[in-house]
Amino acid sequence: MTEEDGRAPAAVVFDALGLDHERAFADSAERRASPDWLLERLAPGIRVLDVGSGTGRPTAHTLAGAGDRVLGLDVSPVMVDPAARQVPGAEFRLADIRDTPLAEASFDAVCAYFSLLQMSRAEQAAVVAKPARVVRIGGLVAPATVPLDVADAECVFMGQPTRVTGFGAEAFTGLVTGAGLTVLAEECSRYTPDLPGAMPEPRLFLHARRPDQPPEGR
């Protein structure tokens, strides 16, 4: 996938969106279901990494509001700035998850909601494998994607021309299990953003755990 002027393609798109993205994909029970799933299973005060944390709402807002220590990473400064203002109880860093070093077993949970789609397939596989290492044994990992089998497809997202790569649901789940995580739950739904003429789009949320013993062969 090409980098534009040395910048990540996702940064170019999301720098043009900022809070417009949050308004279009508004907070809702449906959006909070996955952070709530993490909260129900882990004690308060856990360390959570939010990959592609956007404007901080609803994910970091929900988790930090419950007392968790949240680190949000995002490649777009226009997303990071409002996140830091809107969720002062969390820490946000301008960083590209593809080349951010993170210590082994340094988080209790990792979530990554819709933040992989501007990466190549190989990059998505590498990024999905990262939580399997940076979450502690027994920790939880919650990735979500738009489960579409497309590679470097041209599209216009909220008025911004971009290229999107995705996996079908089975292949995306395979990335997660291939990284050594055990999938505990899978939620498929359709969501219609609050945009003129928007159509319902598929969504896949996975909830996984780093097992006590690595699968054989690892």
Ligand SMILES: C[S@@+](CC[C@H](N)C(=O)[O-])C[C@H]1O[C@@H](n2cnc3c(N)ncnc32)[C@H](O)[C@@H]1O
């Ligand atoms: C579709 S938005 C989703 C934001 C938030 N996770 C949510 O669910 O509302 C994707 C976010 O991932 C960020 N992102 C994309 N690629 C990234 C990368 N390589 N490293 C860090 N953040 C990235 C984008 O800048 C954007 O803020």
